[in-house]
Structures are given as structure tokens and as C-alpha cells.
Amino acid sequence: MTSDYPLLGSPLKLGPRTARNRIWMTAHATLLVKDHLFTQEHIAYYTARARGGAAVITMEAMAAHPTTQPYKGKAFAFDPRMVPEYQKLADAVHEHGTLLLSQPWHRGRQTNGVTNGLPVWAPSSIPCGVYREMPHVMTGKDIAEIIEGYRLSAKYSREGGLDGVEVHGMSHGYLLNQFLSPATNTRSDAYGGTLEDRMRIVVEILDACRSELGPDMIMGMRINSDDGHEGGLRPDDWAELAARFEATGLIDYLSMSHGTYIDRMKIYPTSPEEHGFQLDATETVRKAVSLPVVGVGRIVDPDEAEGYLRDGKLDFVGMARQLISDADWGEKALSGRRKQIRPCVGANWCMSTIFAHAAIGCIHNPSAGRELELNETDIGETPARKRVAVVGGGPAGLRAAWTLARRGHAVTLFEARERLGGQVRWWAKADSRRELVGIVDFLEARLRETDAEIRLGTRAEADTLKDFDAAVIAAGSTGLAHGWTMLRPEKWSGPALPGAELPHVMPYGRMLETDPDIPARALVFDTMGGRQGAVTAEYLARRGAVVEFVTQLGQPSPDLASSRDWGKVHGMLRRLGVRFHVDRELTEITPDSVTLRDLYTGETETLQGIGMVVMVQGGTANDALFHALDGKMELHLVGDAMAPRRVNDAIKEGELAARQI
CATH class of the missing domain: 3.50.50.60 (FAD/NAD(P)-binding domain)
Structure with missing residues (x-):
């Protein structure tokens, strides 16, 4: 631990366990699930973040009942087949001293019945503005099924050797939030009306889960600190709820978030968004309880994180997208390598991959979700050093040159313009996209740490490359x-x-x-x-x-x-x-x-x-040099020079090409 971040690096008691520092990886979908179970890809994904410094990992939200299945890539926490899956994950993560929690949850009205062919369940017949499907009003029998699903989820978490359970559903407008909020709960039975009655299902779930976990496992809750919409629960409401939940004596911590599907940008906003934007509301709730509080809200920089801890806004720094971007964030921050952190730029490409029903990805970390095949710290030293030319200093060329140099090749990068970064720097001129410059600033800084030669203002031609053994053509595209x-x-x-x-x-x-x-x-x-x-x-x-x-x-x-x-x-x-x-x-x-x-x-x-x-x-690929050299040397065509597409494609292809030479 460095003295730069004494609070971030300090341990803290978490119920019956102790977290080795204050870095908490919060839950997020990965779509690495197969047959509703975790996979080897999951083990690699979570282990990379544990090795990288996260003290606590809450795994992705898992269904507590068959009626919450927004897509097939969703794990079933109520399925006994999860036990051996948990055991494999726990063994891998515990090796690095990281605590591992499951997160059973139910989406309620914020889903549809397309995937599973079942009706959407909710406390009242109020459809979600995103999915617009009229829900089935839950009966007492349905409520009992949900409680049982959470109990089984806790049981299998214990049997699987996890450290605890984070009961989810109170935040982001999910099922338990729908019961708690008077905006979405119009029931007149024992589960609606007064605040105590609206809390009833949550307390019964907490009681059922604690009965399975016993006193030796962690149990927390994911709640909102602000629903963020008219008629919803606001910070003072959540502060009262938090105090009441703490008074049950059933929970060990609270994990805070924001928003519902009425405005999902309050949950995971794209750039631009003020870093720490949720934390004033989080602080309001934190003052009402004595339990440790996990706070989130576009926290990407360790200086910011230390400041929030120092100011008493939170006890644990919760991050999802930043740890997708850089699995080693914690290790870098706490070992004096803050400047080497790959920043989350708020592009939400991680969300776009899930939208496309593809595995989790990052706009500029090609190993995210692909740790088994693209381990960023195990790139393989080249058995034969070659002179390699990289043509183009945009994201594809920068990534290729960085990996080639780290593998031991003699690299020369040619860029026709006077500055590296390509089109990303142009995009960053728009106010809403200014954080994107972090993509190429990160790559340029890493490349300059190597012995690669960079030739700016130099347009590469076929004759220029005649003495090289191989070339990566990353010359970009020309707009139409x-x-x-x-x-x-x-x-x-x-x-x-x-x-x-x-x-x-x-x-x-x-x-x-x-x-x-x-x-x-x-x-x-x-x-x-x-x-x-x-x-x-x-x-x-x-x-x-x-x-x-x-x-x-x-x-x-x-x-x-x-x-x-x-x-x-x-x-x-x-x-x-x-x-x-x-x-x-x-x-x-x-x-x-x-x-x-x-x-x-x-x-x-x-x-x-x-x-x-x-x-x-769109654009036309700048591939003329590739065709001029084809058959004369080892060649790789990447990024927009292959076909004008996206930044993540360019970076991934630059990385793959560099590993093949």
C-alpha cells in the first residue's frame, strides 16, 4: 500500500469478515453465463479483478425465480447446480484474499416474458416504460415463491463456499423497489399501503436469507439512495428505510445506487457526467445508519476515491465499469502506478455488448470478458525479434505497436499527421465526448514507455517499408x-x-x-x-x-x-x-x-x-498500401483500414495482429 491512498488501502470489518481494502467490484451483467450456470470465462473474469486489487466482489445479479429472465444469459441462483459453480469461483477468488458475494434479485415489471414465455410479475398492474408489458399482479402464493427463491439462493451460496449474499431488488426500480415505492405499489393487502406493509416482503426475504446464512456469513442489501423521479422514493425516504432495515439486525452493510428504468442514465450514465454524481444522496442515507456503506457513481480516479472516503460520503468505493476497463485498478492505485490506470471513458460499450446479447466488452480493453484468450499480462515474448512497421497512429496502430514492443519486437510507428490518436481526438472535441481522449492518451503513454520508435508527420509508402520483416496497416479510413x-x-x-x-x-x-x-x-x-x-x-x-x-x-x-x-x-x-x-x-x-x-x-x-x-x-478503408505490399512481406490489416467500424474493433484487431507476429 502506498501512503497516497491510506483510506482506500485500509482494511474494514464487514460483518463477520474483514475486507483487505475499500475497493468493491459491484455487480453487473456479463452474459458469460451458459445454461444458467457460470463458466470458466466467469472464473477468469472475476479472478482477474481479485488479483487486480478488488477486496470484495459482488457477482452479477442472478435470478431468484424463473419469472426474472430478461435474456438466456442469466444465472439461476435458486438452482442447486450453482453450488459446484460457486465452489470453483470461490476457490479461485479466495486465493487473492478477496471476498465473494452472490446477488439474488428479481426485475419485477422491468422485463418482458419473451425469453421465458412467462408473465411479468409485479406488485401492481403498472407497466414499465421501457418494456411496456402489462404485469401479472402477484398473489400471496407468488410472494411466497419469491421469498423461497431468495432463501434457496442464500442456501446454495452457503453450500458453495461464498462469503455472503447481497440481497438485490430494492435499487434500480426492480421488484422489491416496486413494493417499497408508493408510485408502483397500489396494493391494499398486507404488502401495500403503509411503509411497514410495503417493507414486509423485503423483511421476510432478509429473514429467510439470514436463517440460511447464519451469523458467520455476510449479508447486505443493494438499495437506492434516490429513485430520481416524481412520486418515487427520494434520499430522505431511503434514509428512513435504511435505518429501519438496519434495526432488524439482519444485515451487515448497505450498497447504494440510484435511479430506475424511468431514467436509466441515473443508473449508468454515459459521459459527460459529474464523477461521484450519486454521492450526495448516498451521504444522506449513510448519516442515518451505522453500517458500512458502499457508494458508486462514475468513480474512476483513485484521488477522487480517497477524497470521497475522507469526506465521509462512503465506506467502500464501488466500481463496475472502471473495473471492466482496468481489472488492475486497485493494484495500480495502491502500488504507486496511478498514471498507468486505463480510465473508464463513459462510452457504455459494455452496455452495448449486452444489448447485442454478446459477452461483456469494453471500448478499449480487449481482454474484458476474454481473459482466457487475451490475458493482458501474458502476451507471450516473441521467439524471434522482427523489425515491424505499424502504419497509422490511431487506436488500432497504437495498440498494435504497444503489444508488439512489449513482446520484444523492434517497432517503428509511422503517422502521417503531427499527433497520435486518429479520429478519437477529433471526436473528443465535442463536449459530450471529451473523456474519449483517455483512450488514446492511455495508449500513447504506454507506447512511449517502450523502446518503439515513433515517426510523426511521416507518410509510409511501399518503399519506406522495404527493410521491415512485417507490417501492421492501421491507416484508418477516409470519410464519404x-x-x-x-x-x-x-x-x-x-x-x-x-x-x-x-x-x-x-x-x-x-x-x-x-x-x-x-x-x-x-x-x-x-x-x-x-x-x-x-x-x-x-x-x-x-x-x-x-x-x-x-x-x-x-x-x-x-x-x-x-x-x-x-x-x-x-x-x-x-x-x-x-x-x-x-x-x-x-x-x-x-x-x-x-x-x-x-x-x-x-x-x-x-x-x-x-x-x-x-x-x-461511413468511410472508405485506406487499404492501398496493404494491397501494394501484399505478397512481399508479412502483413496484417486492422481497424478502419480493414473496414470502417468502431473503436473497440480497431483496438482488438491491433492486439490480435500484434500477438500473431
């Missing part, structure tokens, strides 16, 4: 501005849309890179539906332009649903005055106007006074 959408594939490679060749028409990447003068009125034409259009519109609007956002899609930037922040982004753009035109395509551009066509009615309209047209249409 021809004006056609995917609805006209026959014209995609043909003549440009009339007016697309005009000087005030440009791809969004060029606009972000070159910082041209911004006119009074600009138009963004987005055919991709990702974040590019939103970033472009924000950048223009914040610099004073009235922005017309045109897309052939049914809504602007629909892909943001996967990161859960489309509402946050749309609201931000609307407040900036951006005007949306959906279901439209461009048919003509003139020096000061554009003509739009309604895709479904054929009607046209002309927008006047447009001083700039920015195209968001």
Missing part, C-alpha cells in the same frame, strides 16, 4: 460525402448526389479535424444512425450554428439505444436547438439550400440558408 443513402445501392459508387461536390459539403471527420469556420445554419445528413451524427450536430450547435439534422431513419441516432443514452443525447441536442427531420433523404444540394424528400409520401421541401452540409455516411 457522395450524398447517397443505403436505399440507393445502385448509386453508392456512382455519380455523387447533385451538389455533393460543392466546397461547403464535407464528411464529418474532415469537419471535426480541420475546425472550419461555422456558418449560421448547417445541415447534418446522417445515414449511419450511430453516435457520429449526434457528435457532429452537437459540435456545430455549440459553436453557434442552427443545425438541421436529416436522416432517412425513423429517429435520429437509433443505435444509441444500445448504450441506453439516446434520450439523454436527444434531449441535449434539442436544448441546443437542433431540428430533426426523420424519414428524409437529400435529393439536391445548392450553394445555399438543400432539398429533402419524404421517403414515404414522396413530398419534397427545400431548406434555405444552409451554409454547410456535413455528411455522416
Whole structure:
């Protein structure tokens, strides 16, 4: 432990056990589950975080009953088959002195019955605003089943050798939150009405779990500190609830969070968001209890974490996304290597992978969820040192060069521009994306710690690379501005849309890179539906332009649903005055106007006074050098030079290529 973070590195009593420091990995979905059981990938995932310094790990939320199954990749905590799974996990994690907890939970109305074919259960017939499925109003028999499911979950946790159980469902608007909140509980029986009656199911679950765990295991609760919506439970309400739960004598700690599915950005907000944004409410609840409190809320920096501990806002620093980004956060912080921490940049790519029903991932940690195949500390020294050229200093090239150098190759990186970072630096010019620069700042800093040679302002040609043994081509892509959408594939490679060749028409990447003068009125034409259009519109609007956002899609930037922040982004753009035109395509551009066509009615309209047209249409891979060298040396094509896609693809491919040479 370093003296820099004396509180973060200090042990603390946690019920009948002691946590070796104050770093707590909070629960989050991984989709590494198979057949409702944990896997070898789980063991590797959690063990990496235990080895990396987390003193306590709460595993991902596990179903306490068959009616809570939002997707097939969900573990069943009530299934006796979990016992040997827990034993394998506990053995691996305990080797590093880390405490391991299960988290049985039920989503209540915040799910649907598509996966399991069962009705959604809830205390009252009030549907969730996200899933919009009318729930079955739980009967007394149903409530007894849920309590029994939690009891079995505790029983199997004990038999599996875990250190304890974190009873979940009170936070994030899940089933027990729905019982507790008067906004979602309109019952008139013993489980509704007064606060005591609304608490009844929770107390009965706690009692059932403690009866299985006994006094020698940890039992905590995950609760909210603020529901964050009108009619919901606010900090003072949760403070009273917390005091009442503590008074039962059944629990050893409280883990705090925020929000419900009415506004999921209060749970896991994307950048920008104030770091520690939940902790004022957490502190309100903490003052009402004497139990240890776990706090969360975009905590990514150990200086911040130590400050929150010093200020008494929390007793344990809870992190999920930061520990996805860097499994070794704790070890780095406590051993004087804070500057080597890979920061969570708030991109929510981890959420996007889950949305796609893929295993957990990180926008710039390719080993997250893939520890068995891409262990970041076991990259394998090369048996034969080679001279390797890396062409391109964006995220793909930086990652490839870093891993190649660490493996023992003689690396030269060529970057045509005067600065490393590629398109990520351009994106970070938008206020909402400024944290993204942490991706390339981290990679550049790691690369400069090696003996790799970096040649800025140098465009690599075939002759430049003639003396190298191998090359990684990571030259990126060039933005398109021809004006056609995917609805006209026959014209995609043909003549440009009339007016697309005009000087005030440009791809969004060029606009972000070159910082041209911004006119009074600009138009963004987005055919991709990702974040590019939103970033472009924000950048223009914040610099004073009235922005017309045109897309052939049914809504602007629909892909943001996967990161859960489309509402946050749309609201931000609307407040900036951006005007949306959906279901439209461009048919003509003139020096000061554009003509739009309604895709479904054929009607046209002309927008006047447009001083700039920015195209968001994807790009063309810069692969000419690869083809010029093909067959002459060992070659690897990665990132946008392979096909213009996402940052995580570029970094992963750079890493894989570097391991193959």
C-alpha cells in the first residue's frame, strides 16, 4: 500500500469478515453465463479483478425465480447446480484474499416474458416504460415463491463456499423497489399501503436469507439512495428505510445506487457526467445508519476515491465499469502506478455488448470478458525479434505497436499527421465526448514507455517499408460525402448526389479535424444512425450554428439505444436547438439550400440558408498500401483500414495482429 491512498488501502470489518481494502467490484451483467450456470470465462473474469486489487466482489445479479429472465444469459441462483459453480469461483477468488458475494434479485415489471414465455410479475398492474408489458399482479402464493427463491439462493451460496449474499431488488426500480415505492405499489393487502406493509416482503426475504446464512456469513442489501423521479422514493425516504432495515439486525452493510428504468442514465450514465454524481444522496442515507456503506457513481480516479472516503460520503468505493476497463485498478492505485490506470471513458460499450446479447466488452480493453484468450499480462515474448512497421497512429496502430514492443519486437510507428490518436481526438472535441481522449492518451503513454520508435508527420509508402520483416496497416479510413443513402445501392459508387461536390459539403471527420469556420445554419445528413451524427450536430450547435439534422431513419441516432443514452443525447441536442427531420433523404444540394424528400409520401421541401452540409455516411478503408505490399512481406490489416467500424474493433484487431507476429 502506498501512503497516497491510506483510506482506500485500509482494511474494514464487514460483518463477520474483514475486507483487505475499500475497493468493491459491484455487480453487473456479463452474459458469460451458459445454461444458467457460470463458466470458466466467469472464473477468469472475476479472478482477474481479485488479483487486480478488488477486496470484495459482488457477482452479477442472478435470478431468484424463473419469472426474472430478461435474456438466456442469466444465472439461476435458486438452482442447486450453482453450488459446484460457486465452489470453483470461490476457490479461485479466495486465493487473492478477496471476498465473494452472490446477488439474488428479481426485475419485477422491468422485463418482458419473451425469453421465458412467462408473465411479468409485479406488485401492481403498472407497466414499465421501457418494456411496456402489462404485469401479472402477484398473489400471496407468488410472494411466497419469491421469498423461497431468495432463501434457496442464500442456501446454495452457503453450500458453495461464498462469503455472503447481497440481497438485490430494492435499487434500480426492480421488484422489491416496486413494493417499497408508493408510485408502483397500489396494493391494499398486507404488502401495500403503509411503509411497514410495503417493507414486509423485503423483511421476510432478509429473514429467510439470514436463517440460511447464519451469523458467520455476510449479508447486505443493494438499495437506492434516490429513485430520481416524481412520486418515487427520494434520499430522505431511503434514509428512513435504511435505518429501519438496519434495526432488524439482519444485515451487515448497505450498497447504494440510484435511479430506475424511468431514467436509466441515473443508473449508468454515459459521459459527460459529474464523477461521484450519486454521492450526495448516498451521504444522506449513510448519516442515518451505522453500517458500512458502499457508494458508486462514475468513480474512476483513485484521488477522487480517497477524497470521497475522507469526506465521509462512503465506506467502500464501488466500481463496475472502471473495473471492466482496468481489472488492475486497485493494484495500480495502491502500488504507486496511478498514471498507468486505463480510465473508464463513459462510452457504455459494455452496455452495448449486452444489448447485442454478446459477452461483456469494453471500448478499449480487449481482454474484458476474454481473459482466457487475451490475458493482458501474458502476451507471450516473441521467439524471434522482427523489425515491424505499424502504419497509422490511431487506436488500432497504437495498440498494435504497444503489444508488439512489449513482446520484444523492434517497432517503428509511422503517422502521417503531427499527433497520435486518429479520429478519437477529433471526436473528443465535442463536449459530450471529451473523456474519449483517455483512450488514446492511455495508449500513447504506454507506447512511449517502450523502446518503439515513433515517426510523426511521416507518410509510409511501399518503399519506406522495404527493410521491415512485417507490417501492421492501421491507416484508418477516409470519410464519404457522395450524398447517397443505403436505399440507393445502385448509386453508392456512382455519380455523387447533385451538389455533393460543392466546397461547403464535407464528411464529418474532415469537419471535426480541420475546425472550419461555422456558418449560421448547417445541415447534418446522417445515414449511419450511430453516435457520429449526434457528435457532429452537437459540435456545430455549440459553436453557434442552427443545425438541421436529416436522416432517412425513423429517429435520429437509433443505435444509441444500445448504450441506453439516446434520450439523454436527444434531449441535449434539442436544448441546443437542433431540428430533426426523420424519414428524409437529400435529393439536391445548392450553394445555399438543400432539398429533402419524404421517403414515404414522396413530398419534397427545400431548406434555405444552409451554409454547410456535413455528411455522416461511413468511410472508405485506406487499404492501398496493404494491397501494394501484399505478397512481399508479412502483413496484417486492422481497424478502419480493414473496414470502417468502431473503436473497440480497431483496438482488438491491433492486439490480435500484434500477438500473431
